[in-house]
Amino acid sequence: MNWDSIALLVLALSGTLSLLLSQVRDVLAKTAEVITAWQEVRRCLEARAGDRSRQSPPQD
Helix, strand or coil: CCCHHHHHHHHHHHHHHHHHHHHHHHHHHHHHHHHHHHHHHHHHHHHHHHHHHHHCCCCC
């Protein structure tokens, strides 16, 4: 193994690590967005269920 091979190996490893870390960061950012959106959906559904329970029941 000569210095050229070592230099190429270091460059390849650093590029791979950089790509991996950026992908992990993107996944974590998207996960946070999905959790926030899901919480908003739950709040809307709970508010809608609360509105329905306050309405008078249908009269026959």
